[in-house]
Amino acid sequence: MFTLQQVSYLHPNKDLLFDRIDLTIPAHTKAALIGNNGAGKSTLLKLLAGILTPASGVIHTGSQPYYIPQHFGQYNDLTIAQALHIEDKIKALHSILEGDVSETNMTLLNDDWSIEERSAAALLHWGLQDLPLSQPMSTLSGGQKTKVFLAGIAIHEPEIILLDEPSNHLDSQGRALLYELIEQSTATLIVVSHDRQLLRLPDQVYELSKKGISLYGGNYDFYLAQKQIENNAMAQDLKSREKALRKAKETERETMERQQKLDARGKKKQEKSGLPTISMNTFRNNAEKSTARTKGMHEEKVEQLSTSLQDLRKELPDMDKMKLGFENAHLHKGKLLINAQEINFGYQHSPLWSAPLSFQIRSGERLAIKGLNGSGKTTLIKMILGYLSPTSGTISSQAGKTVYIDQDYSLINNQLSVYDQAQVFNHTALQEHEIKIRLTRFLFTKEYWDKPCSTLSGGEKMRLLLCCLTIDQQAPDMIILDEPTNNLDLQNVEILTAAINAYDGTLIVISHDQYFLEEVRALRAIELQ
Structure with missing residues (x-):
C-alpha cells in the first residue's frame, strides 16, 4: 500500500x-x-x-x-x-x-x-x-x-x-x-x-x-x-455567469439612467420652489451621495461577477480556449502525389526490405507507415520527401508544399525567440499585433514572446509549430508526422489531434500509437517488413 x-x-x-x-x-x-x-x-x-x-x-x-x-x-x-x-x-x-x-x-x-x-x-x-x-x-x-x-x-x-x-x-x-x-x-x-x-x-x-x-x-x-460531464457543467456555469454579468451591467445602466432622470426632475422642482441657495446645495449633495452609493453598489456587483467569470475561464481546458484550424489545401482530391514502383534501399549491398515496395498516395488521403523499430520507416519518409533516392525502383512526387514534423519539432529554431519564430512563417506581412493575437490563441501570452524557443517543452514546441502553420496563409499540400506524440502529454495530444483533423490535405503518419492513428483517421497503412 x-x-x-x-x-x-x-x-x-x-x-x-x-x-x-x-x-x-x-x-x-x-x-x-x-x-x-x-x-x-x-x-x-x-x-x-x-x-x-x-x-x-x-x-x-x-x-x-x-x-x-x-x-x-x-x-x-x-x-x-x-x-x-x-x-x-x-x-x-x-x-x-x-x-x-x-x-x-x-x-x-x-x-x-x-x-x-x-x-x-x-x-x-x-x-x-x-x-x-x-x-x-x-x-x-x-x-x-x-x-x-x-x-x-x-x-x-x-x-x-x-x-x-x-x-x-x-x-x-x-x-x-x-x-x-x-x-x-x-x-x-x-x-x-x-x-x-x-x-x-x-x-x-x-x-x-x-x-x-x-x-x-x-x-x-x-x-x-x-471529465466530459465536468466540462459540460463548467461550460453551463460559464454561460450562466456571462448572462448574470450582462444582466448586472444592463441593470446598472438602467438604474443610473433612472437616477439621473430623478435627480434632474428633483433639481427643476427645487428651482421652481424658490428654496434658499443653502437648502438647494444640501439637496444637491444628498442626491449626489445617493447616486454615488447606488453606482458603487452596482459597480461592486459587476466587479464580483467579472472576477468570478475570469476565474472560471482560467479553469477551462486549454482546448476550449484555443482557436484551431488550417486553411484548405489547394490540390483537388484524388490527384496522384506520390508514385512508388518496386522501390528498395540498400545498406552495404543488402536490401532494407524483404520485398520491394509499390504504392501510390493521392491528395486528401490519410495513411500510416507501420513497422518495427529499425524497419526503415524514416528511410521511406526521406525517399517520399526526395532527400534519398531508392537503390532500386522509382519514386516520383507531384506534391507541392510539404511540412515534415518530427518528434523533436526540428522546424522550430531554438536560437530564435517565440515571436521571431512566428515571424519566420509570416509570408503575408501580417502586422505585429496580428501575430501576437495568434500566439495568444495558442497560449503564448506576453511573457512568452521574448522567450528563446530552446526553453520550450515538447508540447509547447508543438503548439508553436501549429500556430506558425496557421500564420502561414498557404496550407501545406501534405503533412508528414514522424512519431508526433512521443514527447506530448495527453492535453497536447488532444490539441494536435484536433488541429490535424481540421486539416483537409494529405496526411502521412509514422506512429506506434494505434489510438492516435484511429483518432486522425489514418486507417490505410503501408506495412514495412
Missing part, C-alpha cells in the same frame, strides 16, 4: 510544485497517474521511489518500489547487469561455482541460485537475447533500454512497480508485451503515460493538477466520460 500524508515538494529554486497532497493506493491496485506537463507526475513517482525527498509530509510504501524512469542517460556509464543491480550477485554466483564459498559471496548471492537463468529468460522475453549482461547501456537504443528495465521486473519480482512513460520508445511489438505485463501483473502498479491504449488497462485514474490530486474510480474511458 502507498500512503502520502500532507506531502509537499519544492523545486531546487524554491518554487512550490505541489502542496499537502494526501493519497492512499491499496495493495495490488493498478493506477494511472495523469496530468499536464509540469504538473509534477514524474516528480511524484521519484518521491514514491525514494529518489527525491519531500519538503514536508510523510510517504509510506511498504516495500522498495521498482522504478523505471522516462529517461536513461544516467545509466550510460553502466553495463546492463549494473543498471539492473544484479552484477554483484552474478559475480558471487560464478565465484561460488568456481569454489570460492566465502561468507561474502554467500551473503551477496542470498540463495538466489537461479539469478542467471532468470535474467536470461527475462531478456529473451523482451527480444534482448543477443545482449550480454556486460553490454554497456550507452550502446543501446531508447527502446532497448526500456526493455532492459522492463525485463528487470521478472528478475526482481517487486511488489510495487512505478513506470514513467514506459511505451515512449517501444514499437508495436514491444507495446503489446508491455500491455500484457500490466494486465497480468499482481503487483501494486502506478504508471505515468500519455499512451491512451495503455491507460485503458489500469482500473483507477489519478489526475494531478494545481488543485492537488483527484481519484477517478475507473479506467481512462471512465475518466474521459467524467
Whole structure:
C-alpha cells in the first residue's frame, strides 16, 4: 500500500510544485497517474521511489518500489547487469561455482541460485537475447533500454512497480508485451503515460493538477466520460455567469439612467420652489451621495461577477480556449502525389526490405507507415520527401508544399525567440499585433514572446509549430508526422489531434500509437517488413 500524508515538494529554486497532497493506493491496485506537463507526475513517482525527498509530509510504501524512469542517460556509464543491480550477485554466483564459498559471496548471492537463468529468460522475453549482461547501456537504443528495465521486473519480482512513460520508445511489438505485463501483473502498479491504449488497462485514474490530486474510480474511458460531464457543467456555469454579468451591467445602466432622470426632475422642482441657495446645495449633495452609493453598489456587483467569470475561464481546458484550424489545401482530391514502383534501399549491398515496395498516395488521403523499430520507416519518409533516392525502383512526387514534423519539432529554431519564430512563417506581412493575437490563441501570452524557443517543452514546441502553420496563409499540400506524440502529454495530444483533423490535405503518419492513428483517421497503412 502507498500512503502520502500532507506531502509537499519544492523545486531546487524554491518554487512550490505541489502542496499537502494526501493519497492512499491499496495493495495490488493498478493506477494511472495523469496530468499536464509540469504538473509534477514524474516528480511524484521519484518521491514514491525514494529518489527525491519531500519538503514536508510523510510517504509510506511498504516495500522498495521498482522504478523505471522516462529517461536513461544516467545509466550510460553502466553495463546492463549494473543498471539492473544484479552484477554483484552474478559475480558471487560464478565465484561460488568456481569454489570460492566465502561468507561474502554467500551473503551477496542470498540463495538466489537461479539469478542467471532468470535474467536470461527475462531478456529473451523482451527480444534482448543477443545482449550480454556486460553490454554497456550507452550502446543501446531508447527502446532497448526500456526493455532492459522492463525485463528487470521478472528478475526482481517487486511488489510495487512505478513506470514513467514506459511505451515512449517501444514499437508495436514491444507495446503489446508491455500491455500484457500490466494486465497480468499482481503487483501494486502506478504508471505515468500519455499512451491512451495503455491507460485503458489500469482500473483507477489519478489526475494531478494545481488543485492537488483527484481519484477517478475507473479506467481512462471512465475518466474521459467524467471529465466530459465536468466540462459540460463548467461550460453551463460559464454561460450562466456571462448572462448574470450582462444582466448586472444592463441593470446598472438602467438604474443610473433612472437616477439621473430623478435627480434632474428633483433639481427643476427645487428651482421652481424658490428654496434658499443653502437648502438647494444640501439637496444637491444628498442626491449626489445617493447616486454615488447606488453606482458603487452596482459597480461592486459587476466587479464580483467579472472576477468570478475570469476565474472560471482560467479553469477551462486549454482546448476550449484555443482557436484551431488550417486553411484548405489547394490540390483537388484524388490527384496522384506520390508514385512508388518496386522501390528498395540498400545498406552495404543488402536490401532494407524483404520485398520491394509499390504504392501510390493521392491528395486528401490519410495513411500510416507501420513497422518495427529499425524497419526503415524514416528511410521511406526521406525517399517520399526526395532527400534519398531508392537503390532500386522509382519514386516520383507531384506534391507541392510539404511540412515534415518530427518528434523533436526540428522546424522550430531554438536560437530564435517565440515571436521571431512566428515571424519566420509570416509570408503575408501580417502586422505585429496580428501575430501576437495568434500566439495568444495558442497560449503564448506576453511573457512568452521574448522567450528563446530552446526553453520550450515538447508540447509547447508543438503548439508553436501549429500556430506558425496557421500564420502561414498557404496550407501545406501534405503533412508528414514522424512519431508526433512521443514527447506530448495527453492535453497536447488532444490539441494536435484536433488541429490535424481540421486539416483537409494529405496526411502521412509514422506512429506506434494505434489510438492516435484511429483518432486522425489514418486507417490505410503501408506495412514495412
